Amino acid sequence: MAKVLVIHPERCTACRACELACSMKHYGEFNPSRSRIQVNIFLEEAIYIPTTCTQCDQAWCAKICPTNAIVRDEATMAYKVLDDKCVGCKMCVLACPFGSIVLFPEKGKAEKCDHCLSVDGDPECVKFCTPKALEYLDEDSEVRMRQMATALKLKETFKEVTV
Amino acid sequence: MGGWQGQILRVNLTRGTCKKEKLDPKLARAYIGGRGLGTRILYDEIDPKVDPLSANNKLILATGPLTGTNASTGGRYMVITKSPLTGAIACSNSGGYIGPEIKFCGYDFLVFEGRAKTPVYLWLNNDKVEIRPADKVWGKTTHETEDRLKAETHQEAHVCAIGPAGEALALTACVMNDKHRAAGRSGVGAVMGSKNLKAVVARGTQPVKVARPKEFMAACLAVVNKLKESPVTSGGLPKYGTPILVNVINAHGFLPTRNFQQGQFEGADKVSGETIADTILIKNKGCFACTIACARVSEVKEGKYKGAGEGPEYESDWALGIATGVSDLPAVTKANYLCNELGMDTIEAGVAVATAMELFEKGHIPQADIGRPLRFGDADALVWLIEEMGYRRGFGELVAQGGYRVAEKYGHPELFMGVKKQAFPAYDGRGAQGMALGYATSNRGACHLRGYTISVEVFGIPKKMDPFATQGKAEVSKLFQDVTAFVDSTGMCLFTTFGIGAEDIYPMLEHATGAGYTLEECLKVGERIWNLERLFNLKAGLSGKDDTLPPRILHEGIPAGPAKGMVGKLAEMLPEYYKLRGWDGSGVPTKAKLKELALA
Amino acid sequence: MPVVTFLGELRQAAGRAEVTLEADTAARLLAAVAAAIGPGFADRLWTGEGLQPDVEVLVNGRNIEFLDRLDTRLRPADRVTIFFSGLRGFPGG
Numbered sequence: 001m002a003k004v005l006v007i008h009p010e011r012c013t014a015c016r017a018c019e020l021a022c023s024m025k026h027y028g029e030f031n032p033s034r035s036r037i038q039v040n041i042f043l044e045e046a047i048y049i050p051t052t053c054t055q056c057d058q059a060w061c062a063k064i065c066p067t068n069a070i071v072r073d074e075a076t077m078a079y080k081v082l083d084d085k086c087v088g089c090k091m092c093v094l095a096c097p098f099g100s101i102v103l104f105p106e107k108g109k110a111e112k113c114d115h116c117l118s119v120d121g122d123p124e125c126v127k128f129c130t131p132k133a134l135e136y137l138d139e140d141s142e143v144r145m146r147q148m149a150t151a152l153k154l155k156e157t158f159k160e161v162t163v
Numbered sequence: 164m165g166g167w168q169g170q171i172l173r174v175n176l177t178r179g180t181c182k183k184e185k186l187d188p189k190l191a192r193a194y195i196g197g198r199g200l201g202t203r204i205l206y207d208e209i210d211p212k213v214d215p216l217s218a219n220n221k222l223i224l225a226t227g228p229l230t231g232t233n234a235s236t237g238g239r240y241m242v243i244t245k246s247p248l249t250g251a252i253a254c255s256n257s258g259g260y261i262g263p264e265i266k267f268c269g270y271d272f273l274v275f276e277g278r279a280k281t282p283v284y285l286w287l288n289n290d291k292v293e294i295r296p297a298d299k300v301w302g303k304t305t306h307e308t309e310d311r312l313k314a315e316t317h318q319e320a321h322v323c324a325i326g327p328a329g330e331a332l333a334l335t336a337c338v339m340n341d342k343h344r345a346a347g348r349s350g351v352g353a354v355m356g357s358k359n360l361k362a363v364v365a366r367g368t369q370p371v372k373v374a375r376p377k378e379f380m381a382a383c384l385a386v387v388n389k390l391k392e393s394p395v396t397s398g399g400l401p402k403y404g405t406p407i408l409v410n411v412i413n414a415h416g417f418l419p420t421r422n423f424q425q426g427q428f429e430g431a432d433k434v435s436g437e438t439i440a441d442t443i444l445i446k447n448k449g450c451f452a453c454t455i456a457c458a459r460v461s462e463v464k465e466g467k468y469k470g471a472g473e474g475p476e477y478e479s480d481w482a483l484g485i486a487t488g489v490s491d492l493p494a495v496t497k498a499n500y501l502c503n504e505l506g507m508d509t510i511e512a513g514v515a516v517a518t519a520m521e522l523f524e525k526g527h528i529p530q531a532d533i534g535r536p537l538r539f540g541d542a543d544a545l546v547w548l549i550e551e552m553g554y555r556r557g558f559g560e561l562v563a564q565g566g567y568r569v570a571e572k573y574g575h576p577e578l579f580m581g582v583k584k585q586a587f588p589a590y591d592g593r594g595a596q597g598m599a600l601g602y603a604t605s606n607r608g609a610c611h612l613r614g615y616t617i618s619v620e621v622f623g624i625p626k627k628m629d630p631f632a633t634q635g636k637a638e639v640s641k642l643f644q645d646v647t648a649f650v651d652s653t654g655m656c657l658f659t660t661f662g663i664g665a666e667d668i669y670p671m672l673e674h675a676t677g678a679g680y681t682l683e684e685c686l687k688v689g690e691r692i693w694n695l696e697r698l699f700n701l702k703a704g705l706s707g708k709d710d711t712l713p714p715r716i717l718h719e720g721i722p723a724g725p726a727k728g729m730v731g732k733l734a735e736m737l738p739e740y741y742k743l744r745g746w747d748g749s750g751v752p753t754k755a756k757l758k759e760l761a762l763a
Numbered sequence: 764m765p766v767v768t769f770l771g772e773l774r775q776a777a778g779r780a781e782v783t784l785e786a787d788t789a790a791r792l793l794a795a796v797a798a799a800i801g802p803g804f805a806d807r808l809w810t811g812e813g814l815q816p817d818v819e820v821l822v823n824g825r826n827i828e829f830l831d832r833l834d835t836r837l838r839p840a841d842r843v844t845i846f847f848s849g850l851r852g853f854p855g856g
Binding site: 013014015016017020021023024027028029030031032033034043046048127128130131 | 231232233235260263267341342343367368369370371372373376380383384387390391401445446447448449450451452453454455456460
């Protein structure tokens with residue numbers, strides 16, 4: 001089943017526990033600057049927006065990679081980087097319009113959010129997100145939920161119009 | 164050892180030098196970090212008799228071993244120094260993001276010595292350190308300072324800074340970070356101002372490592388899940404924040420009203436957590452690594468008190484509103500925003516205004532000295548005076564020194580409501596006897612965060628105790644004081660103890676440090692810290708005589724309401740408390756106790 | 764008749780801040796709250812036999828724990844306050 005990491009910015013409290021959990025899971029240390037998910041905090045406007053790889057259907061990073069090091073997981077449809085194939089050419093970094101893939105100099109490899117597929121396939125950031133601003137859901141259920149949310153809004157509008 | 168970065172940065176502002184030093188692992192083990200270790204360093208390095216605003220005092224910014232980790236609320240830092248307000252030890256604790264950022268720059272502690280000739284700020288750019296001129300931001304609010312210094316350094320940097328109040332050495336001055344978070348109490352902002360240090364700016368990308376990552380994460384996740392289940396940390400606190408307490412304490416009849424002249428406020432519901440949630444609240448926010456998110460992002464959308472920011476929290480709401488008899492929520496909120504921007508402790512500032520109001524109403528302060536009437540309940544006067552205080556203008560110059568100095572100047576020190584010259588927080592000790600004892604014995608002066616017996620006296624946690632009774636309160640006070648000293652030192656927020664206990668915190672500390680702590684030892688460390696703070700105070704010239712309460716609390720009964728007729732029965736509790744502490748009759752730790760705690 | 768004030772989440776759940784009810788003991792008052800506001804709300808307050816562990820009831824500002832618990836007598840002018848406590852401690856505000 002294709003999975004999707006759903007982000008609800010309106011629920012985010014800017015605690016950055018996701019950044020800590022991500023860096024620990026992938027590097028064994030707490031280092032938000034290395035986290036593959038980043039919370040963008042706009043203090044003045046009180047708006048907090050977590051951003052990470054959206055796992056594009058037509059992923060530019062994967063398409064441009066000269067060594068085919070970025071591959072899609074058949075089950076979850078998320079992309080991961082194969083370290084043994086990545087040569088650190090940074091083409092993917094240039095190609096990604098969202099800044100969701102980066103190169104870490106000491107390793108010389110591209111790194112991106114792979115829904116923790118390279119570890120155990122259980123996204124660590126979601127586990128530590130208390131306000132549920134991050135959820136890991138089946139893609140079709142998420143799409144269905146959004147359809148339902150839209151329908152509910154329409155229902156309220158109809159009620160106002162018809163009553 | 165894990166958790167710690169193993170490094171202290173010593174900044175000599177007189178000479179303009181910065182030196183990296185190794186953290187002593189034995190000392191770190193014995194005092195954990197933050198409040199405990201910071202106090203030890205201060206105790207070892209300064210003469211407690213030093214003039215707090217002289218170059219000989221030191222200012223320590225301290226983190227704990229859990230600061231910067233996934234331990235829920237592991238984002239605290241503490242400002243430790245000798246207080247110019249009380250003359251005693253000061254340790255003020257704050258959240259936000261600056262504490263972890265200091266650690267990501269590679270330091271556990273920043274120790275500031277001496278005094279810069281001209282205003283400066285410290286720029287921690289990872290492991291590169293620079294003392295930079297701050298004349299462009301001197302005189303600016305904490306918010307403007309943060310914006311300008313970020314533009315000058317790095318947009319993702321975090322900042323702690325003093326406002327105009329700290330620059331003017333106001334004894335109510337605090338250190339603000341991330342705009343809305345405060346290391347509030349005991350006038351720590353004035354010490355920073357006396358050193359001509361406007362701000363610390365940090366941006367770091369270095370890791371914090373723990374000794375046993377797998378076990379540590381499991382312990383963290385267990386705590387996160389426990390906090391999710393607790394109705395307070397998952398429901399009440401995020402929804403209403405701390406001001407949920409306004410109506411609760413008012414119903415009990417010990418919500419200190421109009422400078423402690425009454426125990427109930429008729430306008431309480433107008434400034435309650437429920438009303439805040441219904442009117443000015445935009446959303447709740449968390450500090451770094453916090454799974455509770457009790458902060459209130461708020462906005463007063465229109466009217467003369469229009470503004471936006473964070474707050475009010477319960478204590479600020481009480482001090483600026485209820486203590487001053489002001490029930491106009493937009494005005495109280497505006498006063499709170501002003502305190503944050505000008506860099507003043509809301510509790511000390513609010514009680515100072517309340518003190519001045521009582522002195523004025525009783526005819527002890529001539530109107531000519533103030534320049535206008537200053538009556539309880541006057542919202543305009545409150546907002547006006549807070550701003551005057553922040554800039555130390557006119558009558559505000561004196562009031563910015565806190566309620567004690569105002570009451571003393573006009574010949575009525577007995578009308579100051581506090582202990583060791585520090586103002587009471589938002590519970591009248593006459594109605595909650597444990598708080599009366601806690602205020603009298605707190606090492607940093609009157610404080611609710613040094614042993615919160617309201618837990619047993621109002622919320623029945625872990626057991627119910629009658630707030631009016633004195634029996635058993637000495638024991639509870641001592642236990643809570645020790646546990647609090649432990650929790651503070653780890654780098655976690657005291658608010659986690661809404662949902663978890665020391666037995667949940669200790670595994671995280673142990674797996675982070677790998678130091679071989681036991682739960683029992685952690686509580687012992689708490690007791691060691693409490694006694695060390697006491698030793699500092701004794702050397703500074705304080706004594707058991709300072710463990711007392713104002714005459715109003717000791718002798719005048721609360722005039723009406725549920726706690727009618729109650730006084731603070733300190734004499735019934737203090738001797739037992741000293742005994743339980745292993746102190747002699749005058750409040751001095753015995754040799755045996757000091758030996759037991761490895762302090763002799 | 765005693766006036767009951769709900770605080771915090773209970774106020775939201777009850778949909779009102781206050782309700783005036785006829786009752787001469789704390790236990791009867793809680794039963795009357797159930798009748799007035801609804802059984803679902805009452806279940807959050809008590810088990811039928813005793814109070815839920817995180818519910819605090821004050822009569823004139825005194826916790827009924829220090830009066831006669833659910834047998835506490837109520838007089839017509841009494842003020843009753845009901846709120847949730849935490850399951851563990853409250854460290855401060």
